[in-house]
Amino acid sequence: MSPEPADANSQPPPETFGLTDDELAIRRTVFASDALGGMVVVVTGATGGIGRAIAWLFARLGAHVVLVGRNQTKLDALTARMTQRALKVSSYAVDIRDPDAVRALFDAIWKARGRVDSLINSAGGQFPQSAIDISVKGWNAVINTNLNGTWYMMQAAAQHWRDAGHPGSIVNIVVVTTHGLYGIAHSIAARAGVVGLSRSVAVEWAPLKIRVNCVAPGLIETEGWKVYSPEARAAYPRSNPMMRAGSAWDIAEACGYLTGPSGGFVTGETLTVDGGGQLWGETWTTGKPPYFGGETG
Amino acid sequence: MNASKPDQRGILPRDLFAGKTVFVTGGGSGINLGIARTFAGLGADIGICGRSQERLDAAAAGLREIGAKVSATSADSGCQINCNPR
Numbered sequence: 529m530s531p532e533p534a535d536a537n538s539q540p541p542p543e544t545f546g547l548t549d550d551e552l553a554i555r556r557t558v559f560a561s562d563a564l565g566g567m568v569v570v571v572t573g574a575t576g577g578i579g580r581a582i583a584w585l586f587a588r589l590g591a592h593v594v595l596v597g598r599n600q601t602k603l604d605a606l607t608a609r610m611t612q613r614a615l616k617v618s619s620y621a622v623d624i625r626d627p628d629a630v631r632a633l634f635d636a637i638w639k640a641r642g643r644v645d646s647l648i649n650s651a652g653g654q655f656p657q658s659a660i661d662i663s664v665k666g667w668n669a670v671i672n673t674n675l676n677g678t679w680y681m682m683q684a685a686a687q688h689w690r691d692a693g694h695p696g697s698i699v700n701i702v703v704v705t706t707h708g709l710y711g712i713a714h715s716i717a718a719r720a721g722v723v724g725l726s727r728s729v730a731v732e733w734a735p736l737k738i739r740v741n742c743v744a745p746g747l748i749e750t751e752g753w754k755v756y757s758p759e760a761r762a763a764y765p766r767s768n769p770m771m772r773a774g775s776a777w778d779i780a781e782a783c784g785y786l787t788g789p790s791g792g793f794v795t796g797e798t799l800t801v802d803g804g805g806q807l808w809g810e811t812w813t814t815g816k817p818p819y820f821g822g823e824t825g
Numbered sequence: 826m827n828a829s830k831p832d833q834r835g836i837l838p839r840d841l842f843a844g845k846t847v848f849v850t851g852g853g854s855g856i857n858l859g860i861a862r863t864f865a866g867l868g869a870d871i872g873i874c875g876r877s878q879e880r881l882d883a884a885a886a887g888l889r890e891i892g893a894k895v896s897a898t899s900a901d902s903g904c905q906i907n908c909n910p911r
Contacts, residue, residue: 563836788836 546577546750547776549609552584555777563788565590568641572624572681573651575602577750578701581776582648582783587615589784594637594644595619596651624651624677627684634684643694646787647685649678649722650701652715655755656813659713667714674718679725686729686738695737697791699783700726702798704744704806711813719744723798730796739795741786746802747811749773760813768805843868850902853880858887865893874900 547555569586573579574595587593587610595617597603603619610617618640622633637644652674657666682698689696702719703709709716723742730740747767765771782801785791800806816822847864851857852873861871861884871893875881878899885897 558838558841559836560838784836790836 544751545753547581549580549584549606552581552777553588553609553613557585557588557777557784558781559585559589559784559788561589563589563784567591567645567787568594568637568643569646569648569787570594570596570637570644570681570685571648571650572596572677573649573653573701574619575599575606576650576653577752578745578748578776578779579648579650580606581780582650583617584610584615585777585780585784586648586787587617589788591646592616592618592641594641596622596624596633598623624681625672627680630677630680630684634688638688638692643692644685644688644696645694646697646699647681648699648701648783648787649681651677651681652701652718653752654712654715656711656760657714658711658814662714670714671718671721674715675721675725678722682725682729682740686733686736689738690736696739697787698726698738698740699786700740700742701779701783702742702744704746704800704802707806709811709813710817726798727796734795739786739791741791741794741796742798743779743782743786744798744800744802745774745779746800746805747773748776748779750776756813757815759815763810763812763816766809767811768803768809769807770803772803774801774803837867839866840868846870846872848872848874851875853877853884853897858884861888862891865891865895868892870894872896872898874898874902876901 564586569591571579571583571586571593574583575597583593583595593616595603595606598621600621603621607617607619620633620636622629624630654670678700685696685698700722702722703715705716705720705723726740726742733740747764753761764773778801782799786794786799812822842864847869849857849861849871852861852871853875861873865871865888871888873881873884873895876899881897881899885895888895
């Protein structure tokens with residue numbers, strides 16, 4: 529459900545954002561129906577917009593998907609909807625910021641399923657705020673979830689793969705960090721940390737047959753849009769030369785490419801899926817400041 | 826340096842590019858022929874060009890065996906006249 533590239537100001541933003549479970553259950557995919565058959569894939573942030581799309585896609589491609597999130601009620605609802613479609617899923621309510629809980633999570637998954645093949649770190653997020661006024665608490669919260677939590681998951685996954693002599697693949701969902709995106713400096717800092725971390729361990733863990741990659745989404749319409757103002761959303765088509773938002777499905781299919789055998793020779797890479805937004809476009813999460821020709825921010 | 830064998834499991838449906846035509850410059854050999862074969866295997870019709878018609882003819886025969894309709898024309902893609910044949 530992407531906005532039309534026409535005059536966005538003439539169209540009020542929709543009440544809801546992103547793809548519904550019913551849409552994710554039937555949306556066309558480029559992949560063959562058993563492309564990830566036999567795999568066990570752990571997806572964090574599984575009830576969020578992008579994580580949810582990844583969970584649906586991977587399960588539809590034959591994987592057993594382990595849904596990880598903080599809210600058991602949301603996890604149960606998603607599990608029920610996916611099970612109704614005869615997909616293989618299980619779920620665990622875990623706060624990825626707690627390293628002991630993360631270790632226990634992987635112990636439990638390995639005990640229950642006997643293997644893990646892939647980890648998709650999609651948990652994360654931020655509230656837009658001018659960097660100059662970010663509180664210490666706000667800063668630490670964003671770093672803790674987006675960088676530390678991702679790291680705890682990566683390390684615990686890798687330790688189990690090492691101990692089991694089992695190959696693995698990690699895909700970290702980040703943001704485009706090469707662009708001075710206004711209002712989310714804390715998140716850019718955390719995600720740039722994840723990108724650097726991924727490049728480092730792609731080398732260090734290559735002897736363990738563990739591949740580590742990132743996907744950097746640009747403007748993607750998800751339920752996360754609700755934290756941005758209508759004014760900010762109205763200008764979103766100007767975020768990239770395609771003059772539209774992408775969908776969570778675009779990100780899910782990029783993850784499919786990296787996770788499947790198609791990505792077998794790819795590691796340490798960040799795949800940018802942003803409609804060209806890193807080359808042209810502007811995104812103002814907190815409104816466009818007068819300095820840049822705007823009236824707000 | 827051994828190139829490890831790629832996983833042969835097809836993760837894409839065999840008709841993904843049905844009805845499409847893919848043109849691969851230098852498609853008569855090497856990586857480019859590999860690209861052409863992959864697209865042919867996914868249902869695409871194929872155009873290839875290169876400098877040696879003999880090599881293109883051999884490549885085209887292999888691509889037709891996969892099931893693709895193939896156009897194989899010798900051309901130097903560095904020469905604009907060859908890229909705009911009359």
